[in-house]
Amino acid sequence: MASKTGFLRKTSPYVREPKAKVEKMMYDVLIALIPVIIFTIYKYEFTAVWIILVSIVSMVGTEFLYYKLRKEPFTMKNGTALISALIYALIMPDVTPLWIVFIGGVFGMYFGKLVFGGMGANIFNVAGFARVFIVISFGAFLVYDVDTVAGATALGVVKANPFDMMILGDFNLWNMFTGVGEAGSIGELSGIAILLGGLYLAFRKSLDWRIPVSYIGTVLGLSTIAALIVGAEMTYPLFTILSGGILFGAIFMATDPITSPVTGPGRIYYGFGLGVITFFIRIFGALPEGVVFAILIMNMFVPALDYYKWANSKFTIKSTLVFSVVVLVTVGLLVVGVWQ
Amino acid sequence: MSVAVFFTALASAMLINNVILMRFLGICPFLGVSKKIESSIGMSFAVAFVMLVATLFTYIIYYTLLEPFDIEYLRIIAFILVIASLVQFVEMFIKKFSKGLYKSLGIYLPLITTNCAILGVAEGNIIIDFNSSYNFFGGLALSLTNALGAALGFGLIMFAFSAIRVRLDAQNVPKEYKGVPISLVVAGIMSLAFFGLQGLI
Numbered sequence: 030m031a032s033k034t035g036f037l038r039k040t041s042p043y044v045r046e047p048k049a050k051v052e053k054m055m056y057d058v059l060i061a062l063i064p065v066i067i068f069t070i071y072k073y074e075f076t077a078v079w080i081i082l083v084s085i086v087s088m089v090g091t092e093f094l095y096y097k098l099r100k101e102p103f104t105m106k107n108g109t110a111l112i113s114a115l116i117y118a119l120i121m122p123d124v125t126p127l128w129i130v131f132i133g134g135v136f137g138m139y140f141g142k143l144v145f146g147g148m149g150a151n152i153f154n155v156a157g158f159a160r161v162f163i164v165i166s167f168g169a170f171l172v173y174d175v176d177t178v179a180g181a182t183a184l185g186v187v188k189a190n191p192f193d194m195m196i197l198g199d200f201n202l203w204n205m206f207t208g209v210g211e212a213g214s215i216g217e218l219s220g221i222a223i224l225l226g227g228l229y230l231a232f233r234k235s236l237d238w239r240i241p242v243s244y245i246g247t248v249l250g251l252s253t254i255a256a257l258i259v260g261a262e263m264t265y266p267l268f269t270i271l272s273g274g275i276l277f278g279a280i281f282m283a284t285d286p287i288t289s290p291v292t293g294p295g296r297i298y299y300g301f302g303l304g305v306i307t308f309f310i311r312i313f314g315a316l317p318e319g320v321v322f323a324i325l326i327m328n329m330f331v332p333a334l335d336y337y338k339w340a341n342s343k344f345t346i347k348s349t350l351v352f353s354v355v356v357l358v359t360v361g362l363l364v365v366g367v368w369q
Numbered sequence: 370m371s372v373a374v375f376f377t378a379l380a381s382a383m384l385i386n387n388v389i390l391m392r393f394l395g396i397c398p399f400l401g402v403s404k405k406i407e408s409s410i411g412m413s414f415a416v417a418f419v420m421l422v423a424t425l426f427t428y429i430i431y432y433t434l435l436e437p438f439d440i441e442y443l444r445i446i447a448f449i450l451v452i453a454s455l456v457q458f459v460e461m462f463i464k465k466f467s468k469g470l471y472k473s474l475g476i477y478l479p480l481i482t483t484n485c486a487i488l489g490v491a492e493g494n495i496i497i498d499f500n501s502s503y504n505f506f507g508g509l510a511l512s513l514t515n516a517l518g519a520a521l522g523f524g525l526i527m528f529a530f531s532a533i534r535v536r537l538d539a540q541n542v543p544k545e546y547k548g549v550p551i552s553l554v555v556a557g558i559m560s561l562a563f564f565g566l567q568g569l570i
Contacts, residue, residue, distance in 0.1 A: 099543075144554055146541040152533055153558050161561050310565055322565025329559050333532035336406065362380070365373060 051148075054286065055108040057235035061226030062115055062281070068222045069215045073123050077215050083127045084118035085111065087134025088155075095143050109148045110138065116281055117156035119216025120274060120321065125163075133163035153328045154288045157321045164321075217274040227280035239296040240289055240303075241279040247304025248275060251363055255312065258367050275307060278320035288328045292342045295334040298352065302327045305359050313366055375514050382518030388486045389526045390556075390563040395486030399527065400552060402477065409531035413524030415477040417517070420487055422459065423452045424516035427491040428509055432500055448491055456482045490519045530556070 069077045092110040096103040114134065121130060137159025145151045217223075230236040252266040270276065283289065283303055290299050303323045310319025334340065341348065388394045395416070402412045427448050435441050460478045463471045481487060494515055499508030533555055542551050 140554055140558070144543065144546045144551060145537070146543060150540045150542070152536070152555060153562075158558060158561075161565070165561060165564055306566075314566065316565060316567075319565055322562055325558070325562035326565065329529050329533065329555075329562065332536040333406075333529050336532050336535070338406075362376075365376060 051107045051109070054235045055112055057230055057233045058112050058281070059108060059115075061229045061235075062112075062119075064222040064225045065119060065216050065219065065277075066115070068219045069119065072218065073215055076123050077118075079127060080121050080123075080125065080130055080215065081115065081118040083130045084121075084134050085114040087131045088114035088117065088138045088159075091135050091138040092143065092147075095139070103147070107148065110142075113138070113142070113155040113159075116216075117159050119281075120156065120160050120214050120277065121216075123215050129163055129167050132167075133159045136162055149287055151287060152332065154282055154285055154324050157282055157324045157328075160321045161325055214274060214277075217277045220271050220276055223276045223280055227276075230280070230284075236280070236284040237289070237296055239293060240284050240300045243297045243300030244279040244283055244303045244307075245270060245275065247301050248308050251304065251308045251359075254360060254363060255367050258364060269308070269311070273311075273318045274320040278307075278324060279303075282320075282324050283327075288331060290331050290334045290340075292335070292340050294342070294344050294348060295331075295340060298334060299327055299331065301352075301356070302330065309363075309366075374511070378511055378514045379518040379521075382490075382515045383522035383525070384563075385566050387522040387526060387563055388489065388519045389523060390560045391567075392489065394489040395484050395523060398477075398480065398484060399530065399556070400549065402480075403527055403531040403534055403552075406528065406531045406535060408477075409527040410524070412477045412480075413520070413527050415481055416484065416486065416523055417520035419452075419456060419459070419478075419481050419484075420490055420516045420520045420523075421513060423448075423455060423487050424491050424494060424512050425509070426451055426455060428494060428512050431495055432505060432508075444495065445488075445492065448488055452487055452491070453482050486519070486523060490516050526559070530559070 066081070069081075089110045092103075117134060117137065118130070137155055141153055141155040141158040142148070142151045227236070227241060231238050248270055249266050252269040253263075255261075256263060256265040279300075283300065290296050306323035306326055307319045310316060310322060316322070382388075386392060389396065389399050398412050398416070403409045430447065430451060431441075431444060435444055435447060456478060460471075463478075494512040497515075499511045502508075503511065530552075534552060537551055537555070546554070
């Protein structure tokens with residue numbers, strides 16, 4: 030990282046947000062996470078505290094040791110490792126054994142960020158990668174705890190039969206919005222807390238509204254179409270958005286300035302892709318939840334969206350045409366898939 | 370046989386059972402020819418072309434020659450022979466009739482002879498045995514759809530991966546990870562991410 034003159038070479042958020050300082054953006058995200066963390070600790074008490082602590086120790090500790098052992102200058106002050114650690118902790122199920130949290134944190138930080146060259150160089154979202162790694166390696170340990178009041182997680186139940194309105198009726202939308210009586214990943218429960226953080230970030234211009242808006246909009250649109258086809262009630266789209274990690278992923282993970290595209294249109298395509306993959310995994314896939322997978326899959330297309338030969342900061346006629354064809358094909362696929 | 374069957378076959382071969390990320394075939398061009406976006410696109414077109422032609426020929430040969438004479442166990446040798454000679458023939462043909470295409474594919478065509486993705490897709494189509502559930506021509510159409518989907522999936526991943534490598538080249542990757550090691554790490558993460566699409570169809 031250090032050049033011969035001894036100063037720290039800095040990359041990313043600058044390119045993507047010209048006026049931003051890394052510290053400002055990162056502290057904004059920290060502040061925005063506070064309501065979510067407070068709610069999580071209120072709900073899960075010491076379980077949540079331990080998961081968050083282990084996650085911070087594993088991720089920040091790995092980064093610290095890495096640079097100490099390589100004797101390279103670095104700064105902890107920008108807080109990127111801390112934020113990855115907090116997000117990673119908040120997308121854990123509450124029953125995750127702490128040693129799995131630790132392994133995922135170390136592995137994710139090392140192979141997700143440090144081998145790429147540290148801050149600003151990673152291709153994949155660190156927290157998302159760590160989560161996917163432990164889902165695939167230790168899937169059997171991540172079964173959600175069944176809450177005696179709320180029953181199983183909303184998505185786990187709905188997975189069996191996506192459009193059964195009797196089942197959907199068991200989940201009170203208001204409860205899902207406030208997050209009071211539901212089960213799930215520790216930080217993804219309360220829609221209000223997440224939206225508060227999101228509004229704060231948008232107000233401070235520390236996130237680009239295009240990504241969450243196009244992400245959530247796409248999921249809303251697709252689920253409305255699906256609900257129309259099978260004749261489900263119109264609460265289904267709202268249910269889709271409030272259940273699972275879509276809100277949290279859209280606001281805190283997809284907007285990561287390092288792993289999202291630079292251009293405005295690119296960000297809209299990115300959000301669209303996220304929405305499509307998330308929704309398709311949910312209603313057709315083997316897993317109940319697809320947010321982290323969608324984020325990783327779209328991350329791998331970000332360099333292609335950003336490639337200098339065709340990345341454009343304005344919508345052109347050609348790009349709009351291609352995009353509308355893609356939208357039409359997606360809707361067609363959905364219609365064919367749901368109809369069967 | 371409805372349109373949905375073809376749709377399913379295409380999407381399944383392209384995304385869910387992606388040749389590179391889920392079946393680990395064709396890793397050699399995936400790592401070797403992905404340094405530049407242009408060359409990865411050229412390679413993908415060449416692979417798509419050969420994959421379709423090879424599937425066509427191997428399918429016909431298997432069901433008209435090998436199966437009637439009960440020598441199915443020879444199919445791998447037969448397919449290798451067919452694919453290698455086919456690629457050579459196609460190369461000579463293109464060289465003679467289309468200089469432009471030959472120039473753009475030229476380097477990659479001989480390489481494809483040893484690309485296991487081609488043999489894997491041709492062999493896979495025989496193993497799935499479309500022929501018994503549909504008639505000869507229906508099975509042929511499904512096999513070709515399968516090959517097209519595999520080729521599209523190959524191209525999609527090559528394209529994304531080459532863009533990632535171009536971006537990584539411009540970055541401060543630690544010395545010991547520069548070049549192929551970091552590409553392998555990226556490929557591993559991509560494969561993990563595609564695991565999420567499992568069971569989509």
